[in-house]
Amino acid sequence: MTEPSIPTRRDPYVAGLRRVLPALLRDPLGTLVGLADASPGQVVRLNLGTIRPYLVVEPAHVQHVLRDNAANYTRAGDSMMWKSVKKLGGDGILAEGPQWEASRRRLQPHFTAKRIDAVVDGLSQAISDAVDELNVPARTGEPVDAASEISRIICQAVIGVFFGNKIPVTDGVRIVTEQDTVATALRFRLLTPFLPDAVPMPGDRALRRAVQNIDDILLPLVRAERAHDDGGDDIVASLGRGRDEHGHKLDEQRVRDDLVSIFVTATETTYTVLTWLFPLLEQLPDVAERLYAEIDRVVGPGDVINREQLGELRYTRMVLDELVRAYPSGWLVPRTAIADDVIGGTRVKAGGTIVLSPYVTQRLARFWDRPAVFDPERFAPDAPRRAHRYAYYPFGGGAHQCIGQYFFQVEAPLIVATLLSRFRYRLCTPGMPSPRLAASLRPRERVPLLLTPHRQPALA
Ligand code: HEM
Numbered sequence: 001m002t003e004p005s006i007p008t009r010r011d012p013y014v015a016g017l018r019r020v021l022p023a024l025l026r027d028p029l030g031t032l033v034g035l036a037d038a039s040p041g042q043v044v045r046l047n048l049g050t051i052r053p054y055l056v057v058e059p060a061h062v063q064h065v066l067r068d069n070a071a072n073y074t075r076a077g078d079s080m081m082w083k084s085v086k087k088l089g090g091d092g093i094l095a096e097g098p099q100w101e102a103s104r105r106r107l108q109p110h111f112t113a114k115r116i117d118a119v120v121d122g123l124s125q126a127i128s129d130a131v132d133e134l135n136v137p138a139r140t141g142e143p144v145d146a147a148s149e150i151s152r153i154i155c156q157a158v159i160g161v162f163f164g165n166k167i168p169v170t171d172g173v174r175i176v177t178e179q180d181t182v183a184t185a186l187r188f189r190l191l192t193p194f195l196p197d198a199v200p201m202p203g204d205r206a207l208r209r210a211v212q213n214i215d216d217i218l219l220p221l222v223r224a225e226r227a228h229d230d231g232g233d234d235i236v237a238s239l240g241r242g243r244d245e246h247g248h249k250l251d252e253q254r255v256r257d258d259l260v261s262i263f264v265t266a267t268e269t270t271y272t273v274l275t276w277l278f279p280l281l282e283q284l285p286d287v288a289e290r291l292y293a294e295i296d297r298v299v300g301p302g303d304v305i306n307r308e309q310l311g312e313l314r315y316t317r318m319v320l321d322e323l324v325r326a327y328p329s330g331w332l333v334p335r336t337a338i339a340d341d342v343i344g345g346t347r348v349k350a351g352g353t354i355v356l357s358p359y360v361t362q363r364l365a366r367f368w369d370r371p372a373v374f375d376p377e378r379f380a381p382d383a384p385r386r387a388h389r390y391a392y393y394p395f396g397g398g399a400h401q402c403i404g405q406y407f408f409q410v411e412a413p414l415i416v417a418t419l420l421s422r423f424r425y426r427l428c429t430p431g432m433p434s435p436r437l438a439a440s441l442r443p444r445e446r447v448p449l450l451l452t453p454h455r456q457p458a459l460a
Pocket of ligand 1: 075093094104261262265266267269270273324328329330333393394395396397399400401402403404405407408
């Protein structure tokens with residue numbers, strides 16, 4: 001679809017404070033989708049009182065910001081989220097400018113399809129070992145928390161593949177817990193991006209403590225790797241012997257910043273999105289049945305899934321593609337405009353906050369048929385081509401496109417198929433949880449599961 005032709009430059013449509021704010025507080029995601037549906041082809045300025053971000057959702061406009069004129073849209077500005085992310089991830093792959101560029105260049109080789117394909121067997125084994133730990137609660141009938149279990153499985157996978165098993169999984173799980181504290185503590189700052197850091201806010205102390213706890217786990221590892229090159233090809237080893245643009249050994253802080261950033265993005269994005277799957281499948285027996293049937297056909301009892309089996313999990317992948325459409329963990333991708341610009345005929349001012357949201361764009365009624373319906377068939381191989389590349393961008397686009405996309409596309413079906421080939425589950429609390437908006441889109445309520453063994457040779 002091409003950009004709508006708008007003859008003159010105009011100011012954005014402004015959604016007024018009194019109308020928008022109460023609705024946003026009541027149902028932020030529904031309100032944003034409603035506003036976007038009601039203003040086709042337009043950039044909407046949200047009047048939230050002290051902040052007035054531009055909501056940019058039209059796929060052609062998203063492309064303008066992320067790709068065509070990306071140089072004008074930075075993560076380094078005052079935009080609510082990135083200032084907060086920086087407190088955890090520092091100045092590396094999640095930042096902007098030369099530091100980001102150098103980090104991206106250093107990390108990219110670890111995320112190529114060739115590199116990930118080469119570690120599939122190890123990844124699958126790590127996932128299988130982690131899933132095995134659920135045998136006990138499945139036998140005793142003890143409920144398990146979906147998010148905690150999925151994040152434990154992911155920690156084991158990520159620590160194995162990217163961290164050369166150099167930290168214990170229990171430490172990885174502690175980092176995820178501290179991350180949650182950071183996400184909660186940052187909510188106050190996210191709501192008040194205009195306040196300088198010098199103004200104390202609730203959550204500041206918890207934030208500092210959580211970052212300190214993460215550093216207490218990772219810094220000894222960073223120091224050991226910088227002092228002694230073990231010749232490994234994991235990310236820790238390669239950053240430990242890394243050189244900066246002047247040929248000097250990377251300093252401790254830069255290694256730390258990238259390790260933390262990779263750990264955080266690799267775990268949080270994936271466990272939040274996969275947690276939605278369990279309540280969803282309970283609502284959608286047809287999808288669940290087809291998914292179970294595929295997994296039972298492809299994966300034998302107790303199998304550690306191999307590459308060939310992974311390739312056959314086609315419906316599983318369609319379900320996951322739809323899952324990141326409907327519940328993209330990176331629901332918010334903000335930028336700050338460096339100079340005045342015109343997006344699709346609408347003026348935006350220098351310094352303005354630009355809010356891109358894969359969640360909103362991926363639910364626009366003019367680009368998606370029945371957008372509120374969860375339908376994996378949208379991603380069937382013979383489904384019609386999408387109207388625009390940026391009608392679906394759960395992994396972003398342009399130079400900052402998600403470095404872990406391919407890893408996710410391999411890891412997620414392995415996790416889902418390993419789990420569901422060995423267990424069936426019931427929700428302790430039926431129904432869909434409501435979303436909780438943090439840096440990622442997560443279920444507000446916990447999702448406790450009652451597991452039962454399914455086709456396990458050891459348990460039969
Ligand atoms: C469902 C899973 C995931 C989703 C929805 C997701 C989403 C995104 C999005 C939207 C961006 C773009 C941010 C921007 O433009 O500012 C991004 C960037 C990034 N993602 Fe992911 N991601 C996922 C999984 C992962 C995984 C598994 C990893 C690591 C193993 C990862 C690492 C990163 C990193 C490091 C960046 C920053 C790249 C850069 O700025 O150069 N992500 N991700």
